[in-house]
Amino acid sequence: xxxxxxxxxxxxxxxxxxxxxxxxxxxxxxxxxxxxxxxxxxxxxxxxxxxxxxxxxxxxxxxxxxxxxxxxxxxxxxxxxxxxxxxxxxxxxxxxxxxxxxxxxxxxxxxxxxxxxxxxxxxxxxxxxxxxxxxxxxxxxxxxxxxxxxxxxxxxxxxxxxxxxxxxxxxxxxxxxxxxxxxxxxxxxxxxxxxxxxxxxxxxxxxxxxxxxxxxxxxxxxxxxxxxxxxxxxxxxxxxxxxxxxxxxxxxxxxxxxxxxxxxxxxxxxxxxxxxxxxxxxxxxxxxxxxxxxxxxxxxxxxxxxxxxxxxxxxxx
Numbered sequence: 202x203x204x205x206x207x208x209x210x211x212x213x214x215x216x217x218x219x220x221x222x223x224x225x226x227x228x229x230x231x232x233x234x235x236x237x238x239x240x241x242x243x244x245x246x247x248x249x250x251x252x253x254x255x256x257x258x259x260x261x262x263x264x265x266x267x268x269x270x271x272x273x274x275x276x277x278x279x280x281x282x283x284x285x286x287x288x289x290x291x292x293x294x295x296x297x298x299x300x301x302x303x304x305x306x307x308x309x310x311x312x313x314x315x316x317x318x319x320x321x322x323x324x325x326x327x328x329x330x331x332x333x334x335x336x337x338x339x340x341x342x343x344x345x346x347x348x349x350x351x352x353x354x355x356x357x358x359x360x361x362x363x364x365x366x367x368x369x370x371x372x373x374x375x376x377x378x379x380x381x382x383x384x385x386x387x388x389x390x391x392x393x394x395x396x397x398x399x400x401x402x403x404x405x406x407x408x409x410x411x412x413x414x415x416x417x418x419x420x421x422x423x424x425x426x427x428x429x430x431x432x433x434x435x436x437x438x439x440x441x442x443x444x445x446x447x448x449x450x451x452x453x454x455x456x457x458x459x460x461x462x463x464x465x466x467x468x469x470x471x472x473x474x475x476x477x478x479x480x481x482x483x484x485x486x487x488x489x490x491x492x493x494x495x496x497x498x499x500x501x502x503x504x505x506x507x508x509x510x511x512x513x514x515x516x517x518x
Contacts, residue, residue: 228460233261234268234281235367236395237313238447241414242480243281249476250467256460264393265367272450273304278461280450283313283367283412288506298510304453306514307507310468311447311477312488314413314431315372317424318398320405325349328425331443335376337408340385345406358388359397359409368394371445372410374500414447414482433483442495447482451514 232243239262247258258279263271268280286302317329326349336342337358345352361369364380373382391397394411398419401407413431416423423431426443435441449468455461467473474484492501507513 228256230256230258230279230460230464231261231277232258232279232281233263233271233277234450235265235283235447236262236393237283237367237412237415238268238281238311240395240418241313241412241447242311242477242482245480246468246473246476249473250464253467253472254463256464258464262393262395266365268450269302269305269307272452273302275452278452278458279455279464282307282448282450283445284365284370285446285448285500285503285507286512287365287370288503296506298507298512303510303512305512306451306453306455307448307512308451308465308469308514309446309485310449310474311414311485312436312483312491313445313447314436314441315368315375315410315443315445316413316416316431317408317426318401318411318416318419318421319408319424320401320403321420321422323405323422325352326424327422328428330427331376334410334426338372338376338384338388338410339382340387343385343387354406357404357407358385359400359404359407360384360388360390361394361397362390362392366394367445368411371500374503375443375445375497378497378499380499412445417481433478433481436483436491437487439488439490439494444488444491444495445500446485 239260243260247260251257265282265284268282269286271277272280286307287299288296289299290296317334325345333342333348337356343356345354345356364370370380373380391400394415397409398411398416398421401409402420413423426441429435429441431441436444449465451461451465474486478484504513
């Protein structure tokens, strides 16, 4: 009888010990940043990776700036950014990447169309021109009658706070070829693209620009731009001209951590890129033509500086 109890106790200890070992070995990576990347593909990519490897990824939003700076400061393992690291001109006229966004790699994983969005049942317009969009953001067009000739109501423009958000900075670069463009003083300023998208769902006279990767999940209408629908296919064919690159952000020495390297490799693999595409975001390898046909000088200039300083990392290497 005593032997039976000893055997039972030994088996119990064995299973408890092995369970604790498995729990100890379980790895959790942390990711934070661009809400558009989070909603657009990162949630799906993390689930697919956990299913494949058993390694989970704790995901938080917070914006592109958080994604870049928290990785550079070592506060999180990885991040997401829908803008390039900030560059500035020094007193001697040379340019460089801002120091607090420098100690990292930005790895392109996808393309995101920037889209003009309105409430789902807004029947006033279904298309807008690039000039009209510029005029709305600068305040030259402030009434819906100036767009559709019928509805005499003020346009409620929604914009992100500050000039360095993922949407705010890239919109300035790509639409105005400037990082300092001042938007309409009458615009409603909110803290995140998610808050803007939610506000647009309720405002029949509102308009804003956000990323298609997140907007398509909302009860919104995405307007044609210069007659071209914002679809993955039109983005792939370089027909839709307003876009930005979506980046996976990793520490400068991320390859020394086998778990982080494995995830970056997965995100860039055929499997990972298929997950991104299935989630509704154009994989990076399928949109190279956009840089030749639809990039502003300011966007290319920033890319060149980031690349020159060794942060822009194609293929994760």
